[in-house]
Structure formats: C-alpha cells, structure tokens
Amino acid sequence: MVSRVLFWSGFGVAVRFWQLGLEMRPFFNKGSLWAYPVFAGAGASFGYWLQGVDERQAAILEERKQIILEKRARKLARDAGNATTTV
Secondary structure (H helix, E strand, O other), X not given: OHHHHHHHHHHHXXXXXXXXXXXXXXXXOHHHOOHHHHXXXXXXXXXXXXXXXXXXXXXXXXXXXXXXXXXXXXHHHHHHHHHHHHO
16 A cells, blocks of 8 residues: 555656646746645545555455355356256
8 A cells, every 4th residue: 555655646746847847947946845745645645545446446356256156156056966967
C-alpha cells in the first residue's frame, strides 16, 4: 500500500513540474512552493483510494472464484454419480 501511495505522491509532484514547465515558470519560486505538498497530497489520496479499489476487487474476485470452484465440484460429483448409475 505504501508503495502505491508514494508512487502517486511522486506523480502529483511530477504533474506540478509539468505544469510549471508548460507555463515556462521557474520550478522553485519561493511564492509557489506551497503547491508541491498540495499536488503530492492529491496524488497520495488518489493512490490510497486506488488501493482500496484494488482490495475490494480482489475480494470480489476471490469470492467468485470460490463460488465457481464449488459449482465445479458439485457438477463433478453429480457427473460421477450419474456415470456409476448408468453402467
């Protein structure tokens, strides 16, 4: 989780650099240094949210996998029972 949050924090800072580069403004102007933590915080919050989405999706997929495996086991047992009665 920490790596995802750190990545998106860095991405937020990179977006700020990109923004200043497009505007052709200096990167470390004393009056605009407050924006770097804001962009990093916005990126970190996105990364934290994305981590939660990933965990919820993984839980849903695991639940569906178990349902499918149980269904296959029931079908296999039913087919094995039908095969022995027809012989």
